[in-house]
Amino acid sequence: MLKLQNVRKVFGKGTANEKVALDKVSFTMNPGDFITVIGGNGAGKSTTLNAIAGLFFIDDGYIEIDGNDVTKLPEHKRAKYIGRVFQDPRMGTATNMSIEENLAMALRRGKKRGLHKGITREEKSKFREYLEMLDLGLENRMSTKTGLLSGGQRQAITLLMATMTKPQLLLLDEHTAALDPKTAKKVLELTEKIIAEDKLTALMVTHNMRDAIKLGNRLIMMHKGNVLIDVCEEDKKYLQVADLLKMFEKASGGQNVDNDRMLLN
Template sequence: MLTLTGVRKTFNPGTVNEKVALAGIDLHLERGDFVTVIGGNGAGKSTMLNSIAGVFPIDSGTILLGGNDISRLPEHARARYLGRVFQDPMRGTAADMQIDENLAFAARRGKSRTLRWGISKAEREEYTEELAKLGLGLETRLSDKVGLLSGGQRQALTLLMATLQRPDLLLLDEHTAALDPKTAAKVLELTEQIVGEENLTTLMVTHNMHDAIRLGNRLIMMSDGKIIYDVRGEEKSRLHRADLMAKFEEAAGEELANDRMLLG
């Protein structure tokens, strides 16, 4: 489904702030894979997701999605293949527009937009049904401005918007990190529900190792812009937090060693 080959990205090249964010990423996802991505700060997790989404051009390598080379497409052109949920609940929705308007806008992702009316009556009924499935009581508030919703409600809405029109790949970039634990659990539950029902190919970045182990059929760990650990299926389900901590320390240890060499 998704194939990354030798994807590299360096920010601020040639300056003191030079940062190799992706140091040659090779990754292949099968259709229906639900992959959790973990790693320390600056490991390149978000950069990897953003390079797939086309937020910035990559320096080298190729990104294939469903057989199409999307490596050099602009962000808005890739959107037809991708559903995205951001860490910041404010980024995924338009605050001054109504809930139904946001959904109708998202339902037209990747389609040509015309001078037809922006939302139809049939759509409204469909959205009422879909919102009811979220179990947040939003189905009675279709004409409310999204700015009136809480962060968790907005994130759940963004999730629905991202999947309203089936995406080839769903990108979740720490989408529960800004929420309180209870709301985060609810949004994760919805994520599982939607991804499961639609059998969506999904990449989910998370800081929570427990979630990373519990969810999905595959887990990758990143460090210094590389994938340092890739585990799936049976082996993944047997993973424990301690295993991941050990891997983390192993990776961090190398960094420490490098630092010592520099200082030494």
């Protein structure tokens, strides 16, 4: 479904701030895989997701989605394969546009946009059903601008927008990190439910080790722009936080993870 081969990206090439964001990232996702990605700050987790989504072109390597080489494809042309939810709740919706208008735009993800109506009556009733499923009471506020909603409500809507056309690949970039614990839990449950029901292939970055272990069927740990550990389905079932820490120390050559934010959770 997704294939990354020796993906490399250097930011600020030739300047004093040169940083190898991605060194040699390779991994493959099979259809239906739900991979959680963890790693410290600057490990390259978000950069990997952005490279897949096409926010920038990579310096070296190869990216394939659903059998198509997308390495040289600009972001807006990859959109037909990919649904995305961002860390910042403000990022996911057009805040001066209503809930239903945002959903209508998401419904047309990757399709040609012409001079047809931006939103139809049938679509509105469909959106009402989807919103009822979220169970946040938003089905009665469909013409409310999303800028007036809470962060959790917006993340739930962004999640709905990213998944309602059943994308080949769902990218979640710490999408619950900016929410309070209770809302984060609810959005995470919703994520799990949607992925399971629609059998989506998903890649989720998280800072929370327990979430990373609990959710999904595979786990990837990144460090300094490389995939350090790739835990397969069989091993992940019995994985504990302590195991993960031990694996990290061993794989990174005895480095300590004490200062890393990922331990805080």
